[in-house]
Amino acid sequence: MESDTKYKRLKDLSREEFILPGTTVCGGCGGLEALRLFHKVLGKNVVFVNAAGCFTLLALFPYSPFRGSWLYTNMASAPAGAQGVRDALDILIASGRLKPEDDMKVVVLAGDGSTYDMALSSTSGAIFRDLDFYYFCYDNEAYGNTGMQMSSASPYGSMTTTSKPAHLSTAGTRSHKKDIFEIWRAHKPPYIATISPRHPVDLSEKVSRSMQYKGPKLFIAFSPCPTGWMYDPSLTVKIARLAVDTGIWALKEAINGEVKHTYIPSKFKPVEEYLMTQGRFNHLFYPVRQDKILEDIREDINSYWEQYKK
Amino acid sequence: MMIRIRFHGRGGHGIKTASRIAGTAASMEGFNVQDFPLYGAERRGAPLTAYTRISDGTIFERGIISSPDIVIIADDSLIEDPMADPLNGADTNTIIIINTNRPHDISEGLAARGRVFLIDATEISMSVIGKGSAISAAMGAAACRVTGLINKATVEKAVVKELTSIGISSEEIIRKNVEVAGTCFDSLPSFEIITRAETSQLLTKTIVLPYEAPAISTPNVIASGNIIERKTGKWRTFRPVINYDKCNHCWICFVWCPDGVISLDDKEFPHIDYDHCKGCLICYEECPIKAITVERESSSNEQ
Numbered sequence: 089m090e091s092d093t094k095y096k097r098l099k100d101l102s103r104e105e106f107i108l109p110g111t112t113v114c115g116g117c118g119g120l121e122a123l124r125l126f127h128k129v130l131g132k133n134v135v136f137v138n139a140a141g142c143f144t145l146l147a148l149f150p151y152s153p154f155r156g157s158w159l160y161t162n163m164a165s166a167p168a169g170a171q172g173v174r175d176a177l178d179i180l181i182a183s184g185r186l187k188p189e190d191d192m193k194v195v196v197l198a199g200d201g202s203t204y205d206m207a208l209s210s211t212s213g214a215i216f217r218d219l220d221f222y223y224f225c226y227d228n229e230a231y232g233n234t235g236m237q238m239s240s241a242s243p244y245g246s247m248t249t250t251s252k253p254a255h256l257s258t259a260g261t262r263s264h265k266k267d268i269f270e271i272w273r274a275h276k277p278p279y280i281a282t283i284s285p286r287h288p289v290d291l292s293e294k295v296s297r298s299m300q301y302k303g304p305k306l307f308i309a310f311s312p313c314p315t316g317w318m319y320d321p322s323l324t325v326k327i328a329r330l331a332v333d334t335g336i337w338a339l340k341e342a343i344n345g346e347v348k349h350t351y352i353p354s355k356f357k358p359v360e361e362y363l364m365t366q367g368r369f370n371h372l373f374y375p376v377r378q379d380k381i382l383e384d385i386r387e388d389i390n391s392y393w394e395q396y397k398k
Numbered sequence: 399m400m401i402r403i404r405f406h407g408r409g410g411h412g413i414k415t416a417s418r419i420a421g422t423a424a425s426m427e428g429f430n431v432q433d434f435p436l437y438g439a440e441r442r443g444a445p446l447t448a449y450t451r452i453s454d455g456t457i458f459e460r461g462i463i464s465s466p467d468i469v470i471i472a473d474d475s476l477i478e479d480p481m482a483d484p485l486n487g488a489d490t491n492t493i494i495i496i497n498t499n500r501p502h503d504i505s506e507g508l509a510a511r512g513r514v515f516l517i518d519a520t521e522i523s524m525s526v527i528g529k530g531s532a533i534s535a536a537m538g539a540a541a542c543r544v545t546g547l548i549n550k551a552t553v554e555k556a557v558v559k560e561l562t563s564i565g566i567s568s569e570e571i572i573r574k575n576v577e578v579a580g581t582c583f584d585s586l587p588s589f590e591i592i593t594r595a596e597t598s599q600l601l602t603k604t605i606v607l608p609y610e611a612p613a614i615s616t617p618n619v620i621a622s623g624n625i626i627e628r629k630t631g632k633w634r635t636f637r638p639v640i641n642y643d644k645c646n647h648c649w650i651c652f653v654w655c656p657d658g659v660i661s662l663d664d665k666e667f668p669h670i671d672y673d674h675c676k677g678c679l680i681c682y683e684e685c686p687i688k689a690i691t692v693e694r695e696s697s698s699n700e701q
Contacts (some may be wrong), residue, residue: 098648098649098650098653099649101649101653103652103661103662105658105661107658108623108625108626108658109625109626109630109657109658109659109671109674109675110625110626110627110628110629110630110674111625111628111630111657112441112444112628112630113441114409114441114442114443114676115410115442115443115633115656115657115676115677115678116442116656116676116678116679116680117656118656120656120657121654121655121656121680124656124657124658125653145441146625147625148625149619150618150619150621150624151624151625151627151628152621152622152623152624152625153623153625153626154622154623155622155623156622247565252565285654285656288653288654314442314678315409315410315441315442318565320529320531320679321410321442321678321679321680322678322679322680322682322683323683324656324678324680325654325680325683325684326683326684367565367566368565370565370566370567370568371565371567373567374567374568374569375567375569
């Protein structure tokens with residue numbers, strides 16, 4: 089496998105841009121950063137099927153940042169939309185109206201609210217039907233577009249506008265982040281990966297590797313959100329790095345169901361270093377330090393990594 | 399008596415919070431108040447508006463304020479922005495407070511507007527807090543001051559209440575914001591407000607569009623990448639500047655720019671597209687050899 093590696097260093101990345109500037113998403117958007125890197129690998133022949141969410145703002149009528157096509161769907165149906173587009177392309181090719189070399193990659197763009205909650209059923213259907221498509225989830229761990237309401241991707245201990253820390257609920261969000269990676273893996277698609285904009289070589293290599301598989305290719309992109317997580321936009325990359333270095337965001341892939349971690353920090357940093365960078369975790373430190381909750385978070389990280397120790 | 403205050407800012411300035419600080423402070427002084435923001439589909443950096451009404455009687459008025467008694471402008475680049483149009487509906491009695499570091503350019507153009515007052519809240523915020531991006535306390539305090547109805551101590555209490563309610567729990571940050579609010583409060587005079595009845599919601603200017611052939615006037619839905627025609631460069635409060643004597647063309651700023659506004663030339667030197675750079679400053683933060691510096695936006699670096 090090593091000899092197949094296409095991306096070894098930053099300078100292997102494409103200098104061509106496929107998402108043009110002028111979009112109305114926030115300055116410092118971690119999701120856009122990940123998508124920009126993702127698109128560089130896929131190249132220009134792409135059709136996006138976009139579930140409602142922050143990335144609705146990418147293509148704001150009559151403007152589009154994409155050089156290719158874009159289709160908008162509601163939050164629950166992007167994978168169903170992708171099925172329709174894929175079928176249409178296949179029919180055009182079969183009937184000779186589209187040359188096979190002009191074929192396009194169908195990519196679902198969806199946030200965590202769509203991915204973890206509303207579109208779970210239509211994603212399940214698309215994977216079950218072995219639809220040949222890419223799924224890009226920009227996971228900013230809440231419903232960012234509507235003002236940071238809790239989603240089932242919101243991590244335990246975080247504050248959202250619908251799970252504010254209070255006297256009886258000092259943690260803020262009391263539920264635990266849904267393990268969408270494992271939910272997808274149970275469907276046995278050929279390729280799943282987690283990616284982070286801070287690790288562009290790892291990201292590019294994974295997208296490149298996935299392209300050899302026919303069927304569902306699913307990606308969850310860690311997407312730091314300055315507006316919703318309450319930090320200065322310049323820190324997006326630092327926060328993405330801390331998420332990996334503290335073990336809270338595992339970089340991994342599953343090829344035909346077999347899980348492999350693509351980067352494991354030699355020594356995990358204390359998770360407080362990550363949590364303290366963001367306003368959404370402020371209540372764990374001020375006015376009183378919530379030792380019990382911090383211990384729970386550490387315990388979650390430890391038990392995650394424990395299962396992969398040989 | 400009713401005072402209508404309209405706040406203009408960009409997402410991230412804390413304009414909604416500023417309108418709440420003014421509303422909460424006036425409420426603590428025993429007035430009836432309304433405060434509410436208005437924003438479209440855009441985000442941090444894009445123009446937005448917030449409103450506060452203060453009255454000694456019941457407030458029956460609803461909706462946006464089209465004839466403000468006080469206009470607070472948190473970013474001087476908004477004055478020329480047709481989307482924001484912060485001076486719309488203001489007349490010679492309207493008190494206009496502008497946050498700016500280029501008093502010369504601003505006062506020349508606005509002298510005829512009457513009661514314009516300039517303040518450099520970003521500078522005050524940078525000197526006290528070390529950051530000048532969020533200026534809710536400064537703008538809220540400025541609004542309170544010019545009404546002449548609200549005590550400094552009340553403003554400070556309102557700043558603590560509102561910043562706490564948006565999740566800021568660091569006592570140090572709140573204390574510094576209170577200091578910024580106090581400094582802004584003291585640097586402005588109070589005015590005699592000449593209030594008036596709300597006029598109709600009609601725009602004061604009617605824009606007449608000439609007829610264009612459909613090929614020109616209809617959006618082109620098959621246009622590719624045409625978003626580049628939208629300039630997001632005005633979103634910046636601070637701009638990154640590359641020092642080419644130091645730059646070792648490592649690609650890091652190019653790779654991590656979320657908007658892809660940094661391109662590389664033949665010698666792999668990075669170039670920033672200032673028409674679109676939103677000023678997130680990830681490039682400044684990540685540059686490993688500090689070859690990128692930060693400058694506050696001002697008239698001198700406008701091209």
